[in-house]
Amino acid sequence: MPKPLRYVNAVAQALNDAMAADPAVMLMGEDVAAAGGPFKATRGLLDAHGPERVRDTPISEASLVGAAVGAALTGMKPVVEIMFMDFVTLAMDAVVNQAAKARFMFGGQCSVPMVLRTPHGGGLNAGPQHSQCLEAWFAHIPGLRVVCPATVADAYSLLRAAIEAPDPVVVVENKALYALQGDIDVNAPREVGKARIDRAGRDATIVTYGATLYAARAAADRLATEGIEAEIVDLRWIQPWDEEAVFASVAKTHRVVIAHEAVQAFGVGAEIAARIAADAFDDLDAPVLRVGAPFMPIAFAKTLEAAYLPDADRIVAAVKSTLA
Amino acid sequence: MPSSAAQADPIPANPIPTDRRLALHRTMQTIRATETTLSRLFADGEIPGFIHLSVGQEAVAAGVVGALGPRDSFATTHRGHGHVLARGVRLDLFFKEIMGRAGGICGGRGGSMHVADLSLGVLGANGIVGAGLPLATGSALAHQTRRTGGVAVAFFGDGAMAEGALHECLNMAALWKLPMVFVCENNGWSEFSPTSTQFAATLDKLGAAFGVPHRRVDGNDVAAVAETAAEVVEAARSGGPRILECLTTRWHGHFEGDPQRYRNADEVAGLSQNDPLRRSAEALLAAGIEESALAALVDSVDAEIRDALEAARADALPDVDAAFRDVYTPTTLTAGA
Numbered sequence: 004m005p006k007p008l009r010y011v012n013a014v015a016q017a018l019n020d021a022m023a024a025d026p027a028v029m030l031m032g033e034d035v036a037a038a039g040g041p042f043k044a045t046r047g048l049l050d051a052h053g054p055e056r057v058r059d060t061p062i063s064e065a066s067l068v069g070a071a072v073g074a075a076l077t078g079m080k081p082v083v084e085i086m087f088m089d090f091v092t093l094a095m096d097a098v099v100n101q102a103a104k105a106r107f108m109f110g111g112q113c114s115v116p117m118v119l120r121t122p123h124g125g126g127l128n129a130g131p132q133h134s135q136c137l138e139a140w141f142a143h144i145p146g147l148r149v150v151c152p153a154t155v156a157d158a159y160s161l162l163r164a165a166i167e168a169p170d171p172v173v174v175v176e177n178k179a180l181y182a183l184q185g186d187i188d189v190n191a192p193r194e195v196g197k198a199r200i201d202r203a204g205r206d207a208t209i210v211t212y213g214a215t216l217y218a219a220r221a222a223a224d225r226l227a228t229e230g231i232e233a234e235i236v237d238l239r240w241i242q243p244w245d246e247e248a249v250f251a252s253v254a255k256t257h258r259v260v261i262a263h264e265a266v267q268a269f270g271v272g273a274e275i276a277a278r279i280a281a282d283a284f285d286d287l288d289a290p291v292l293r294v295g296a297p298f299m300p301i302a303f304a305k306t307l308e309a310a311y312l313p314d315a316d317r318i319v320a321a322v323k324s325t326l327a
Numbered sequence: 328m329p330s331s332a333a334q335a336d337p338i339p340a341n342p343i344p345t346d347r348r349l350a351l352h353r354t355m356q357t358i359r360a361t362e363t364t365l366s367r368l369f370a371d372g373e374i375p376g377f378i379h380l381s382v383g384q385e386a387v388a389a390g391v392v393g394a395l396g397p398r399d400s401f402a403t404t405h406r407g408h409g410h411v412l413a414r415g416v417r418l419d420l421f422f423k424e425i426m427g428r429a430g431g432i433c434g435g436r437g438g439s440m441h442v443a444d445l446s447l448g449v450l451g452a453n454g455i456v457g458a459g460l461p462l463a464t465g466s467a468l469a470h471q472t473r474r475t476g477g478v479a480v481a482f483f484g485d486g487a488m489a490e491g492a493l494h495e496c497l498n499m500a501a502l503w504k505l506p507m508v509f510v511c512e513n514n515g516w517s518e519f520s521p522t523s524t525q526f527a528a529t530l531d532k533l534g535a536a537f538g539v540p541h542r543r544v545d546g547n548d549v550a551a552v553a554e555t556a557a558e559v560v561e562a563a564r565s566g567g568p569r570i571l572e573c574l575t576t577r578w579h580g581h582f583e584g585d586p587q588r589y590r591n592a593d594e595v596a597g598l599s600q601n602d603p604l605r606r607s608a609e610a611l612l613a614a615g616i617e618e619s620a621l622a623a624l625v626d627s628v629d630a631e632i633r634d635a636l637e638a639a640r641a642d643a644l645p646d647v648d649a650a651f652r653d654v655y656t657p658t659t660l661t662a663g664a
Contacts (some may be wrong), residue, residue, distance in 0.1 A: 029472065070465030070496075
C-alpha cells in the first residue's frame with residue numbers, strides 16, 4: 004500500500020510528474036522556488052527541476068500572469084501560482100482579456116496552454132482579503148476552464164489534466180484541505196469536465212464542489228440516520244460542469260440542493276439551478292435550493308467565520324425542505 | 328509633441344546601404360498607403376468598430392521590425408497596424424481582418440485592435456494599454472528558457488508609461504536578464520491628453536532605476552531608428568533588456584474620426600512637417616535614386632493595396648458556427664498516464 008499523501012503533497016507530486024513528462028511545463032509564482040511555496044505546494048521542485056523551470060517572481064501579480072500568457076504563446080506550458088485567490092484581482096486583465104481570448108480573437112491560430120493555481124476558502128481565519136471564493140468570476144468567462152479538486156486523488160489527477168489541457172485552466176484549491184490525507188492514483192484517467200458520484204442515494208441530490216464536499220458528506224450521514232438517502236455529486240469541474248451527471252442524478256432523486264462555500268448570490272449554484280429549471284423541470288418534485296455563504300465579505304473572528312461557512316446543518320435543513 | 332525635455336541621442340554615424348534604405352522606404356510606403364486607405368474606408372463606413380492609425384509613425388515600425396530576425400517575436404498595441412505590416416503579414420489577410428471578413432488573418436474575430444500572426448511571431452495587437460508588455464516579457468522568458476536565440480519586443484506608447492505593467496516588466500526583465508527590447512513610440516499623447524500631464528518621470532530615468540540601458544532616437548528618421556534598433560536588438564539578444572525610445576508624431580487623432588479639439592490648431596496644421604516618408608525620400612534622392620524609381624515604388628504599393636482591398640471586399644462575412652469552434656481548442660480532453 005502506498006503511504007497516504009497530504010493534499011498539498013499531491014499537488015506537488017502532480018507538478019513534479021507533469022514537469023518530468025513535458026519539458027515545456029514550468030512553474031512561476033511568488034516564493035514558489037527556494038521557499039517551496041507559501042503552503043509548500045512546490046517544495047522540492049526547485050531542486051528537482053532547476054531555477055529556469057521553477058521561477059520565483061517578484062510580487063507583481065498582473066505582470067507575472069501576463070508573462071505566463073506570453074510564455075504560453077511562445078512554446079511553454081506555464082503553471083502560475085497566485086498565493087491567495089483574492090490576489091487574482093490584480094491579474095484580471097491577463098486572465099480575462101489575454102489568456103481567455105487569445106485563441107478566439109486570433110482566429111484559432113494558437114491556444115494558451117497555461118494553468119493558474121490558487122487557493123480559495125475560509126477555515127484559517129485569514130480574513131476578508133485572504134479567504135474569498137471567486138471561481139464564479141472565471142466560470143463566467145468564455146475561453147477559461149475552472150476546476151476545483153475536493154479530494155487528495157483529485158488534487159493530483161485534476162491538476163495533471165489541467166496542465167495537459169490546451170486552454171487556460173484556473174485550478175482552485177481550498178487551503179483548508181491542504182492537510183487532508185488520502186491516496187492518489189497516478190494512472191487515473193485525467194479528464195476535463197467530468198463529475199464524480201461521491202455517494203449514491205435515491206431521495207435527494209446534493210451538488211457540491213471543493214471543501215463543501217465534506218459538509219455534504221456530514222449532512223448525508225445525518226440524513227441517513229433519519230432514513231433519507233442523499234446522493235452527492237462532486238462536480239470537480241465548474242467550467243465545463245458535468246450537466247449529464249447532474250441531470251441523471253436529478254432524474255433519479257427529483258430533489259436538488261446545490262452547496263458551495265462561495266457567496267450564494269450570482270454564484271455557481273445559480274447557474275446550475277437555472278439550467279435544471281430550464282432543462283430538467285419535469286424531473287423536479289420541489290424547487291431547487293441553494294446553500295452558500297451570505298452576501299457579505301468573509302470576516303476574521305472565529306465566530307463570524309464559522310457562521311459564514313456553509314455547514315452540514317444548513318445542507319440538512321435544505322434537503323429536508325425539498326422533501327417537505 | 329513629445330515633451331520638450333526629450334532630445335534624441337545623436338544620429339548614428341554609419342550610413343546604411345541604399346538598397347536597405349529603399350526596402351525600409353517601401354515598408355513605410357506600404358504602411359502609409361494602407362493607413363490612408365483605411366482612413367478613407369472608415370469614413371465611408373466600410374470598417375466596423377473603431378481604428379487607431381499610425382500615420383506619421385511609420386519609421387518606428389519599419390526600422391524596429393526590420394531589425395528583427397525570424398526567431399524573434401513581438402507584442403504590439405492598439406496602434407499596431409504598422410508593426411504587423413512591417414513584419415510582412417499578408418496584405419489581403421490584413422485587409423480582410425480589419426474589414427471583419429471570414430478570410431481575415433484572425434477570421435474576423437479580432438479586427439484592428441487584435442491583428443496577430445503567430446507564424447511570424449506576432450503575439451497580437453492589444454486593446455488594453457500596456458497589456459502587451461507582460462506578454463512580451465513572457466515571450467522573452469520562453470526564448471531564454473527554450474534557448475531559441477530569439478528576442479521579444481514590446482511595443483508600447485508613451486501613454487503606457489503610467490501603467491504599472493511597464494514598471495513590473497522592467498523589473499522582471501532586468502532581474503532575469505531577458506532577451507527583450509522595450510520600444511516606446513513616444514508621440515507625446517496619452518489618448519486625448521499630453522503625456523506631460525500624465526507621467527511625472529522620463530523613460531530614461533525609469534530605465535536607470537532598474538539598470539536597463541536606454542537609447543532615445545529621432546523616430547521620424549527611419550535610418551536612425553533602423554540602425555539604433557539593430558544595435559539594441561543584438562545587445563538584448565545576449566545582454567539582457569534594453570529600452571528604445573522613439574520620438575515620433577501622431578498625425579491623426581487617438582482614434583479615426585477623433586476631431587482632436589484638444590490639440591492646438593497650429594500643431595495640427597504642422598504635423599506633417601516632420602514626415603518620415605518625405606525625409607526618407609529626400610535621403611534616397613540624395614543617394615542617387617531616381618525620382619521615377621520612387622514614383623514606381625508608390626504605384627507598385629498602391630497596386631498591391633488595390634488588389635488586397637478588392638479581395639477583402641469580395642470575401643464572405645464570418646460564420647458564427649466557425650467562431651464557436653474556437654472558444655476552446657477542439658479536443659477530447661481525456662488523458663491517462
